[in-house]
Amino acid sequence: MNQRPWSGAELPVPSLHRWNAVLWVLLGLVPPAIAVADAPGSTRYPALATLAVLALSYGAVGLFPGNPVLRPRPYLYVLVVGLGGMSYLLDGGAALFVVTLPHFWIYAANPRTSIALSGLAAAAVVAGNVVRQGWGGEFLTGNVLFTLIGYAVGVLAGLGVRRITADADERARRLSGELEEARLRLVEAHQRQGATDERERLAREIHDTLAQGFASIIVLAEAARSGLETAPATSARHLLAIENTARENLAEARVLVGSAPQSGVAPGSVAATLRRTLDRFTEDTGLAVTSELPDVACDQQTRIALLRCTQESLANIRKHAGASTVEVVLTPYAYGVELEITDDGRGFVTEDSHGFGLNGMHKRLAELGGELTVTSSVGDGTRILAMIPTTTTDGQV
Known part of the structure; x- marks a missing residue:
């Protein structure tokens, strides 16, 4: 050495x-x-x-x-x-x-x-x-013998302590290396999980905004084309709805690519936001929609979640339910706010439904500490109940 x-x-x-x-x-x-x-x-x-x-x-x-x-x-x-x-x-x-x-x-x-x-x-x-x-x-006096024996024992003890210390240092270095390696793996896992979560979030946003908008545009375009000769006024309204939907999709696309600073949801109360969505749905489909939408106090994230749940539910009603009436009720409680959407359509077996839309609604509400309950059976319509806890605890409207 x-x-x-x-x-x-x-x-x-x-x-x-x-x-x-x-x-x-x-x-x-x-x-x-x-x-x-x-x-x-x-x-x-x-x-x-x-x-x-x-x-x-x-x-x-x-x-x-x-x-x-x-x-x-x-x-x-x-x-x-x-x-x-x-x-x-x-x-x-x-x-x-x-x-x-x-x-x-x-x-x-x-x-x-x-x-x-x-x-x-x-x-x-x-x-x-x-x-x-x-x-x-x-x-060879006792003092000399004691000195020589003490020296020999001291050498053995010193080497032993040095060896123990060296082994302990080596274990500490090895443990430190393993901890550093584990930390790096954990960082990589967090990065991968973050990327996965971000992909899921983008997929959910695209499904709830752009995909629904394009589906509306297709339905409106088909209706406008079929009524060009027989009902030009109706077709004109459909074309205007297509234009408005396309503008909304463009705004949502800008939000998704990061060129717009806000959420893409127009400012205002949650009740006003839902009324605009329901009016557009009635205009596009002609279905009768009844609603009870008090002006509930809630934050922006809750408002967006309630809007997305409403949009997804209405899109499913239009594509799958074959319903004639839809009812939407927004209710404030001391513990939060509930949104109930029911239709008299054909219904479905909830255990057999694994669509991206319902899963996305579940995850979106879970991120806010809320719950989604889907009740339906074949021939009996469907009931969607979304519950989100809010910071407003007095239940004021």
């Missing part, structure tokens, strides 16, 4: 760093200071001075991590010399060495440096002890 310069980011988290400092002071510096309290001055003063240098060096590294002069590498060399000196002065020093071992793993740039510097410190402790006893004394 290549050696790299130390940076402050390699220090342990502040809480662990503080605990390490407290334990080192209490178990490493305080016991030797107490031990030399009654020693002769030739031993006491150098020992206390050495402990003070170690404490000040450690404090300087911790308090000024950005100072290039106070980088941990010089501090570790100070530790090596200080541990050797304390071993000589105390005729021991193994306990201080063992308590100080974590510093070599915390502040060294890599495991190789940690092993080398802690080994150098162990050698300094052994050398201090040997020099103190003299070269003719016993070499």
